Amino acid sequence: MARLKLGILISGRGSNMQALIAACREGRVDAEVRLVLSNRVDAGGLAHAKTAGIATCIVSHRDFADRAGFDAALDQALRRAGVDFVCLAGFMRLLTPGFIESWRDRMINIHPSLLPAFPGLDTHRRALEAGVKLAGCTVHFVRFETDSGPIVAQAAVPVLADDDEASLAVRVLAAEHRLYPLALRLIAEGRVQVAGERALAKAPTPPQSALLNPPD
Ligand code: GAR
Secondary structure (H helix, E strand, O other), X not given: OOOEEEEEEEOOOOHXXXXXXXXXXXXXXXXXXXXXXXXXXXXXXXXXHHHOOOOEEEOOHHHOOOHHHXXXXXXXXXXXXXXXXXXXXXXXXXXXXXXXXXXXXXXXEEEOOXXXXXXXXXXXXXXXXXXXXXXXXXXXXXXXXXXXXXXXXXXXEEOOOOOOHHHHHHHXXXXXXXXXXXXXXXXXXXXXXXXXXXXXXXOOOOOOOOOOOOOO
């Protein structure tokens, strides 16, 4: 399989972006980060990407009258950089169906819940309100509905009795930093097949144990 040429889209601090950059640099994922693109001038992750010597680009949604114009500019920036695979890493803009379709099965996202539970914003607050005992994160191919699409990989973490949104977010984020590089590695190695709305990932060793909360 040809080496992936990645474009990473961010809107904020970019900690998942950092995890992906590190995994590529350290040879854990056979892919090259060609471009980090942000829709926000003040995205903290831009500085890290620049320090890592990666090309960065800002396409501000405020400069466009509509979503289609913004997405056309995103698409142009990605293609100009030679990107052939897109990772959304805390990119908080809704994308148009046209853009999603043109990157179909070549664009993945990470979301801090066990999808299809709790898509969208305020994920951790809603998980706590629902009283779930396991939370987690999901890497999925991008389809039209927010935070939907064939699931590549998930990580589960326990929800603890005294958790608040912040403490749960920290635990889930640590899992995100492990999961996103793993999912990308499986894709880069050609181990993930998308069939309709399901993705099948062939991992080297299947997991054996259940995560129980409360534990037995
Ligand atoms: C991450 O928790 C990511 O899962 C979430 O935004 C955060 C970005 O953090 N994404 C979504 O909620 C997408 N719906 P980061 O900028 O430090 O990677």
